[in-house]
Amino acid sequence: MIDALSADALRTRFDSSQFDFETTADLPAETQVVGQDRAVEALEFGMTIESDGYNVFALGPPGTGRRELVQHLLEEQAADEETPPDWCYVNNFDEEREPNVLKMPAGRGQDLKEDVDDLIEELKTALPAAFESEEYQSRREMIQEEVREDQEAALERLQERAREDDIALIRTPQGFAFAPIRDGEVVAPEEVESMPDEEREEVQQQIAEYQEELQQILRKVPEHEREAHERIEELNQEIAALAVDESINILRQKYSNLEDVLDFLTAVRNDIIENVDFFVQAAQNGGQQQAQQPPMMQQQGQQGGGQQSARPDGAFWRRYRVNLIVDNGDTDGAPVVFEDNPNYQNLVGQVEQIAQMGALVTDFNLIQSGALHEANGGYLIVEARDLLTQPYAWEGLKQALRNDEIQIESPGQALGLIRTVTLEPEAIPLDVKLVVVGERLLYYLLDAYDPDVDRLFKVMADFDEQIDRDEEHESEYADLIATMIADEDLRPFNRSAVAHVMERSTRLVSDTEKLSGRIERVRDLVQQAHYWAGQDDAETVTDAHVQQAIDAQIRRADRMRERVQESIERETIYIDTDGSAVGQVNGLAYLDVGGFSFGKPNRITARVRLGKGEIVDIEREAALGGPLHSKGVLILSGFLQGRFAQQYPLSLSASLVFEQTYGGIDGDSASSAELYALLSALADEPLRQDLAVTGSVNQHGIVQPIGGVNEKIEGFFDVCQERGLTGKQGVLIPASNTDHLMLRPDVVEAADAGQFHVYPVETIDQGIELLTGIEAGTRNEQGSFPDDTMNGKVEARLRTFADRRRQFALTDGQNESAEA
Numbered sequence: 001m002i003d004a005l006s007a008d009a010l011r012t013r014f015d016s017s018q019f020d021f022e023t024t025a026d027l028p029a030e031t032q033v034v035g036q037d038r039a040v041e042a043l044e045f046g047m048t049i050e051s052d053g054y055n056v057f058a059l060g061p062p063g064t065g066r067r068e069l070v071q072h073l074l075e076e077q078a079a080d081e082e083t084p085p086d087w088c089y090v091n092n093f094d095e096e097r098e099p100n101v102l103k104m105p106a107g108r109g110q111d112l113k114e115d116v117d118d119l120i121e122e123l124k125t126a127l128p129a130a131f132e133s134e135e136y137q138s139r140r141e142m143i144q145e146e147v148r149e150d151q152e153a154a155l156e157r158l159q160e161r162a163r164e165d166d167i168a169l170i171r172t173p174q175g176f177a178f179a180p181i182r183d184g185e186v187v188a189p190e191e192v193e194s195m196p197d198e199e200r201e202e203v204q205q206q207i208a209e210y211q212e213e214l215q216q217i218l219r220k221v222p223e224h225e226r227e228a229h230e231r232i233e234e235l236n237q238e239i240a241a242l243a244v245d246e247s248i249n250i251l252r253q254k255y256s257n258l259e260d261v262l263d264f265l266t267a268v269r270n271d272i273i274e275n276v277d278f279f280v281q282a283a284q285n286g287g288q289q290q291a292q293q294p295p296m297m298q299q300q301g302q303q304g305g306g307q308q309s310a311r312p313d314g315a316f317w318r319r320y321r322v323n324l325i326v327d328n329g330d331t332d333g334a335p336v337v338f339e340d341n342p343n344y345q346n347l348v349g350q351v352e353q354i355a356q357m358g359a360l361v362t363d364f365n366l367i368q369s370g371a372l373h374e375a376n377g378g379y380l381i382v383e384a385r386d387l388l389t390q391p392y393a394w395e396g397l398k399q400a401l402r403n404d405e406i407q408i409e410s411p412g413q414a415l416g417l418i419r420t421v422t423l424e425p426e427a428i429p430l431d432v433k434l435v436v437v438g439e440r441l442l443y444y445l446l447d448a449y450d451p452d453v454d455r456l457f458k459v460m461a462d463f464d465e466q467i468d469r470d471e472e473h474e475s476e477y478a479d480l481i482a483t484m485i486a487d488e489d490l491r492p493f494n495r496s497a498v499a500h501v502m503e504r505s506t507r508l509v510s511d512t513e514k515l516s517g518r519i520e521r522v523r524d525l526v527q528q529a530h531y532w533a534g535q536d537d538a539e540t541v542t543d544a545h546v547q548q549a550i551d552a553q554i555r556r557a558d559r560m561r562e563r564v565q566e567s568i569e570r571e572t573i574y575i576d577t578d579g580s581a582v583g584q585v586n587g588l589a590y591l592d593v594g595g596f597s598f599g600k601p602n603r604i605t606a607r608v609r610l611g612k613g614e615i616v617d618i619e620r621e622a623a624l625g626g627p628l629h630s631k632g633v634l635i636l637s638g639f640l641q642g643r644f645a646q647q648y649p650l651s652l653s654a655s656l657v658f659e660q661t662y663g664g665i666d667g668d669s670a671s672s673a674e675l676y677a678l679l680s681a682l683a684d685e686p687l688r689q690d691l692a693v694t695g696s697v698n699q700h701g702i703v704q705p706i707g708g709v710n711e712k713i714e715g716f717f718d719v720c721q722e723r724g725l726t727g728k729q730g731v732l733i734p735a736s737n738t739d740h741l742m743l744r745p746d747v748v749e750a751a752d753a754g755q756f757h758v759y760p761v762e763t764i765d766q767g768i769e770l771l772t773g774i775e776a777g778t779r780n781e782q783g784s785f786p787d788d789t790m791n792g793k794v795e796a797r798l799r800t801f802a803d804r805r806r807q808f809a810l811t812d813g814q815n816e817s818a819e820a
Contacts, residue, residue, distance in 0.1 A: 001769050004730060004759050007752035010743045012512040014499035018474075023492040023540055024482035031479040032072045033065070035467030035517060043070065046459035047077045047379070047433060053458050055401065055434040057384075059443040060463030065519035067381060067437045070461075071338060074379045074435070078334035084377020087326040087428055088112065089364045090264050091319045093271045099364035101426045102260050102322075107329035112261060113322040115254070116268075119247050120317045123272070127279040130243040131236070139235055147228040154217045162210045167203075169214070176214055178207040233276075240276040244269055268320050278316065318365055325349070325369035326376065334378035339371035342382045343390040347371050347397055349408040351423045367425055372397075372406050375432050384438025384446075397434070401456050404430050435461075467515040469506065477502060477515055484523050490530040493541040500543040501525060504550060507742040510710055525549055557596035561715075564600050568719050573660055575601045576689035577720050577729060583607060583681030585771070586692035587658070587673035588716060588731070590708030597708060599715025601692055603659040604670060606677035610801050611653020613637070613645075615678070631668060636675050638699035639764070643791070644798050651805040652798060654678055668696040669706035672732075675764055676771055683793035687771040690726065691759075692716040695734040701764040705736040710743055717747050717756055725750060730757030732767050765791075 021027055033040060039058065046056035058066050086109025088102040104112060130136060155176075159169040162178065168186050170177045180187045180203045195203065248269050255261040328335065339346060349370035353360035371380055387393050392411040400406055405427040436457065443460070446453045467473055478498050485492060493501070504525060508516040516522060528549035533541040567573040575586060587604040590597065615637050633656060641650050656674050673693040680687045694712045695703040706712075713731045720729040738760050743751075750756040761767045765776035768790050777789025785792035 002759055002761065002766050004751070004757035005738065005741075007748050009738060010741050010748045010751055010758060011745070012503070012506060012742060014474075014502045016495040016499040018471075019478060019495040019498065021478075021495060023494050024478070024485050024498065025492040027479050027482035029479060029482040029486040031476050031483050033069050034476040034480050035473050035515070036064075036069065036463055039066075039069075039461040039463045040073065042459055042461035043073050043435075044077075046435075046461070047074065049459075052404075053455055055457050056436070056459045056461050057443050057453075057457045058435055058437045058461040058463065059440045061439065061465045061518065063518035063520035064463045064465055066463050067338070067383065068519075069463075070381055070435050070437060071336060074336045074381070074433075078336050078378055079332065081334040081378070083328050083331050083333060084335065084431075085326075086110070086324065086328055087369075087373060087376070089323040089325060089367045089425055090321075091267075091364055092426075093267045093319075096319075096363075097423055099323075099367065099423060099425045100260075100264070101428055102264060104258065104261070106331065107327075108255075108258070109322075109324045110327050110329050112255065113324045115251055116320065116322045119251065120320055122247055123244065124317065126243045126247075127240065127272070130239050131280050136235070136239050140232055143228055143231045143235065147224050150224060151217075151221060154220075155214075158210065158213055158217060162206075165206050165210075167206055167210055169210075176218075178210050178214075180207070236276040236280055237273050240273045240279070241269075244272055271319070275316075318363060321365055323365050323367055325367060326373050328377075335375055336379045336381070337371050337375040338381040340383075340386070342371065342387045342393055342397075344392045344396045344411050345370065347382075347393055348400060348406055349373055350410070351408060351425070362423055364423065364425065367408060367423070370406070370408075372400055372430060372432060373428065376406070376428065377431055379433045379435065381435045381437065384436050384442045387436065388442065398452050398456060400430055401434065402452070403427075406430050463517065465517045466509050466511065467517050469513050469515050473515060474502065477505070480519070481522070481526060484526050485530075488527065490526065491533050491539065491541050493526070493529070493546075494543075496543040497529065497541045497546050500546040501529075503742070504546070507710065510707070510740045510742065512739050512742060525553075528552065554596070557594065558598065560591075560593055561596075561598040561600075564598075565718055565722065568601070569722055574603055575719055576603075577723050578726065579689050580686035581689055582684055582686045583677050584689070585673045585677045585680070585687050586689060586716065587670040588692050588694040588712035590669070590711055597711050599708065599712035601716050601719055602661065602670070604656065604673050604677050605659055606654060606656050606674065606681040608652050608654045608678070608681045608797075610651060610804055612805075613641070613650035613652065615640075615654045615656065633671065633674065635668070635671060635697065635699055636678060639675065639697065639701055640678075640798075642699055643701070644795050648799060648802040649805070650798065651801040652682070654681070669694055669708075671695075672697040672703050672734075672761075672764065672767060676768060679764075679768055679790060679794055680772070682797045683772075683790050684797070685772050685774060685790065685793060688728075688773075690720075690729040691732060691771060692730075693732045693767065693771070695732070695737075695761065695767075697764060703734045703761050703763060703767065705734045705740075709733055709737045709740050713741075713758060714744055714747055717750070720756065721746075721750070725755040727755050728757075729755075730759060732759045732761045732770060735760035735762045 039060070043056060043058070046054050056070075058070050060066050083106040086104040086106055088104060088109050089099045090102055092098050092100045102109075102112075155169070162169055163181070166181050168179050168181045170179055170186070179189075193200070248265055252262055252265055255265070345368075347370045349372070350368050351362055352366040352368055353362045354366065355361075371382075382397075387397070396411065407427045408425045410422075434457075440462075443453075467477070481493065481498055481501055484490075501522065502515065505516040505522055506512055506514065508518060508521060525546065529541050529546045532548045532552070533545045536545070538545065564573070568575050576584075577586075583606045585604050587602045589600045589602050591600055615633060636656075637650075644650070656678065658670070670693075672695040675697055676687060676693060692712075694709065695706055697703055713733065716729075716731050720726075741758070743758075747756065751758060759770055761770070768774075769776050772790060774793075775786075775789045777785045777791040779785055785795050787793070787796065
């Protein structure tokens with residue numbers, strides 16, 4: 001029979017003396033990543049290659065520090081890169097629905113915004129003052145006076161000529177009229193009617209001629225007024241240009257190397273001059289800007305802005321402002337942006353609206369940037385799960401990457417579902433490296449169902465949850481712990497505390513040759529050990545504080561485990577830890593609830609009878625068994641047929657069941673235990689109940705490794721310890737799981753004292769010998785198993801079943817012949 005493992009084999013200890021530091025304060029604390037060479041190489045490749053489509057999908061399990069590591073590496077890379085430009089939106093004075101974009105060197109966007117704001121404040125005073133000046137008023141009055149004088153002169157000339165013909169030009173409230181005069185007096189209409197016909201007709205003829213001349217003079221009045229208006233307009237534009245040009249020219253000189261800015265300043269100048277009537281009327285109204293203003297705020301759902309009355313103060317000047325949406329003035333190198341809420345608007349930006357006069361209105365000043373704008377020229381990081389749960393965000397992001405530009409529009413517009421008249425800002429060219437961070441399953445699903453993934457995410461950075469344990473990585477891991485401590489200003493850990501953290505890291509991956517890559521769980525442990533050291537007023541964290549943190553973690557999470565143990569102790573759940581029984585064995589299950597895992601013993605029983613070679617899995621028949629568990633049961637048939645049914649048919653019917661289970665069961669880690677129970681039932685030999693079993697089995701009887709080996713051993717140990725250790729109790733595990741053992745210290749102590757045992761089993765024969773105390777047996781030269789061995793007893797029982805089945809078949813055949 002095989003021997004139990006020594007206590008040293010049950011837990012791998014880290015020798016703190018191997019470290020060349022006393023506390024983590026002696027370490028440089030510069031390590032951000034350990035053992036992720038594959039992922040780091042992929043990230044570096046994706047960051048530096050300049051071809052299209054080489055965005056990165058960083059995949060791996062949560063808690064490996066994927067996002068933090070990605071951000072750290074990107075920030076290191078970005079620090080040496082060129083700072084990208086600023087981006088501004090300004091009014092398009094030709095088509096205000098389509099604001100123009102300005103590209104500015106980093107930091108110049110804020111300068112332009114402030115300069116234009118100063119220009120506006122200056123013009124707010126300078127323009128009204130120019131039109132209130134005496135020079136302007138006198139020149140305007142001169143033009144108006146010249147027009148009036150020309151009109152009066154023409155009327156006077158007409159009046160003088162008419163007087164020579166004894167005709168008077170009379171001004172009445174209704175207008176001008178002609179009437180004959182006699183002796184210097186106007187002849188009354190009654191007298192005109194009493195004149196001789198010839199004289200009256202002559203007078204009327206003269207009046208008609210003068211009336212025609214008067215109409216010609218009056219018809220020229222609008223023309224003269226238009227001429228005056230044009231001259232006044234020219235004057236207004238001249239005065240406005242004088243008020244504006246000096247300030248504008250200063251800005252043109254300052255931004256002389258930026259052609260787009262010069263065009264914008266020219267457009268501002270021209271628009272102010274074109275809208276000069278606004279300032280003239282404001283000046284005439286005593287400085288109160290009550291005149292109609294040019295359209296600016298665009299009403300949602302209407303074509304054009306329309307004339308807006310009762311505007312808020314300063315609404316007119318909004319049309320000249322600069323909307324700085326990306327300011328890289330304080331950015332060193334390329335930007336690295338992490339968007340923690342990647343909805344559609346937060347990614348591509350949006351045009352906001354404000355309520356005004358019962359309607360929603362907007363203008364270019366309400367254009368808001370998105371994460372793509374902020375990261376343009378640099379790097380953007382988003383979490384895959386957050387991105388995919390936001391409506392239209394994934395499609396909007398892909399569209400921007402495909403088109404290499406950021407087009408700000410609502411999701412409804414982007415999808416063609418809604419078409420309202422609103423702003424359509426000019427698109428901004430996009431130059432960004434995108435890193436999407438997510439679980440492997442999300443990446444594999446996207447890669448399988450979205451053809452754009454292969455084209456847009458050509459780099460896969462795969463983060464491993466396990467790190468090879470060697471001297472180099474142990475040294476780096478210690479410095480990684482020191483970095484966590486330094487980053488959060490925690491108490492230093494002494495070398496024994498660091499060693500204990502590493503032991504826990506190894507336990508987390510259940511592999512003595514690995515360290516955990518789930519950095520978040522290690523960071524949690526470091527933080528909690530720091531807390532417990534603080535409770536002790538200790539200046540340095542020791543291994544005792546680390547163990548206290550581990551115990552507290554378990555205590556907070558193990559309510560369900562305690563309830564299971566309590567049910568076993570109260571014999572609500574039947575588990576034997578001594579004695580023996582036929583067809584009954586203690587199996588071990590692994591449960592993971594809320595991130596806390598533990599082992600649970602389960603009684604497995606088997607019954608056999610004469611049949612047609614069927615093994616009934618009661619769990620499967622009751623729809624409680626998963627496919628992996630069903631597969632394990634079917635393998636048992638293959639084992640029995642391969643070992644015992646070469647010369648005669650397998651003629652048994654067997655049933656297997658996990659007793660007292662009321663939920664789903666899956667996995668094949670109990671298949672060896674089920675086989676032991678089945679062999680016991682066939683041989684009619686009892687199995688030890690002070691031993692528990694875990695491990696899967698193949699058709700050749702080889703015991704295969706399983707997961708959760710530590711938790712399973714500890715689950716049975718806890719039951720045995722509660723009832724009292726006898727020195728005979730233990731667990732059979734696959735020999736290939738030996739390298740995965742990182743058992744609790746109390747289990748190791750019990751094993752060292754000979755009170756509990758862990759047996760590494762390679763084959764079913766080794767296990768059955770431990771469980772029964774009977775040799776398994778091998779076939780002799782005649783091809784038979786010795787009668788006093790377990791295999792011999794099983795084979796004899798199966799042969800008996802086969803003989804009886806043959807006899808029944810013969811009897812049935814004879815009866816059928818007799819009846820015929």
